Amino acid sequence: MPELPEVETTRRGILPYIEQQRVTKIIVRQPKLRWAIPPEIHEMEGAFIKSVKRRGKYLLLETTFLNKQSKSQTATAIIHLGMSGSLRVVDLGESPEKHDHFDMIFENGKVIRLRDPRRFGAVLWTRKNPLKHKLLRSLGPEPLSADFNLDYLYQQSRGRSVSIKQFIMNAHIVVGVGNIYACESLFKAGISPKRLAGKTSKTRYKKLLLMIKEVLAEAIEQGGTTLRDFVQAEGNPGYFQQKLFVYGRAGQACLICESPIKQFKQGQRSTFYCSQCQR
């Protein structure tokens, strides 16, 4: 489900309900997600949410609490939504449904509920700096930051034999560019997804860089993309799907040149593109 804009939309959605709030109870109905939810997650009970951050598609809920020796301690819940996960704000007393695996209940009567039918998501708990966690430490730069710039992107691409689409979807190169936004960015940049990363000119990368930033920023503004069941934390759909040029439009006319949008597989993922507009 979620790419970076959906995760950011979720972050902004839950933030006002939980920042500085105290967790009163943690409920784990199904611990078997991508990795088992660790039992230590119950250390959250009694903790205050100090911040709600995001790194790539990982949500970071930093907490402070008193440990058994009554010493102030910090730990962070790391939450990933996988392909089908969502977090929403519900009121205490609302019954969980089939795939509602995890609840964080707050003193203010609000509940943050994780629903994830496919269970590719994760809820982890770390006392270290979360950015040094195994899953986060080797991630590439944030796409909307100044660290994701032309010199960096071009240098990284040299010597790479993968397609440019797979290259920009590699989280060690840049985080947050999933299948939808990879297709859309390449379309807007006029670049064929089949082009090889290592043989693409700096001029093309300049355009691509701008389009990745533009597409992601706009998708965040629109509240994410709703394909099937994505809902924001407050239960509203995202609106970016109304602006998709190629994703999910195989066989339909290109909105620019009217030639049919093509679909094929790259590294097990569907790619959508216009062979006229993208070279």
Place this chain on the structure above:
DNA sequence: AAAGACACCTGTCCGC
């Protein structure tokens, strides 16, 4: 180091 295949799991849709 880089690239490709595969794994995890459920729901939905399409063709017969």
Place this chain on the structure above:
DNA sequence: TGCGGACAGGTGTCTT
């Protein structure tokens, strides 16, 4: 209606 198969927004891990 039912059934089989393909497909879906992600990404760590294992093998080459």
